[in-house]
Amino acid sequence: MGSLSSSAFGPVKPSSFAVLLVLLLSCSSFSSTEAYDALDPTGNITIKWDIMSWTPDGYVAVVTMYNFQRRDIQAPGWTLGWTWAKKEVIWSMMGAQTTEQGDCSKFKGNIPHSCKKDPTVVDLLPGTPYNQQIANCCKGGVINSWFKDPGNAASSFQVSVGAAGTTNKTVRVPRNFTLKAPGPGYTCGPAKIVRPSKFVTANKRRVSQALMTWNVICTYSQLLAQKTPSSCVSDANQEDAP
């Protein structure tokens, strides 16, 4: 290792070395920055995964995203991804769809909706046929802010998962959740098993509950969304910036 003052690029002035150092330090701090939105420090998007029934080879879940941010999630809306823990597949979905089916060639007869290890899900558009809808779906991924319009602050889809655990002891939570809402800048924490959600019927005469529930919390950071210097990381998502 040569000394600083005799590098191949000639003498390095202390001032330019300082600039380089600051740049390097800021690069490394970007990659370790916790998602944090200075304009909305407590804002978050909470994803709730409610298992509604077990099936012979998996389960049916309703996944609901709540926009606990001050601002709306505008068109083109949310995009949610995750990585399955094992070899799970999606037999079918209502109220949303995966963007790619992936390789389902080992299946005969019934072909899953998606066989991808890391599916990417988007909302369906308004005007979707009723038999493909569930409550709170099909708004093109738009979710209003809980603080402005609580009645329209959720977006849901139903997913039927196969090749999965069939009890609350054998089911595996998906990993590495990713969210664009609509652009980059979101960081999602791990899925955490929480107390099962309760559902009150419209006439308030009966309360049912999920068989099992896990939550994922995603938060937004302007730093991640806008200021990630291209000289530090090559961000494949950058062209999606709003």
Ligand SMILES: *[C@@H]1O[C@H](CO)[C@@H](O)[C@H](O)[C@H]1NC(C)=O
């Ligand atoms: C998410 O936001 C909601 C509503 O402001 C808040 O009640 C909840 O504590 C927040 N969750 C986290 C983990 O920050």
Ligand SMILES: *[C@@H]1O[C@H](CO)[C@@H](O)[C@H](O)[C@H]1NC(C)=O
């Ligand atoms: C799993 O189900 C059993 C009873 O069916 C219950 O006692 C237990 O708390 C559940 N565990 C989780 C993690 O939900």
Ligand SMILES: *[C@@H]1O[C@H](CO)[C@@H](O)[C@H](O)[C@H]1NC(C)=O
């Ligand atoms: C999740 O992401 C981390 C870091 O990007 C990676 O090391 C890990 O292998 C991923 N896990 C899965 C199950 O894909």
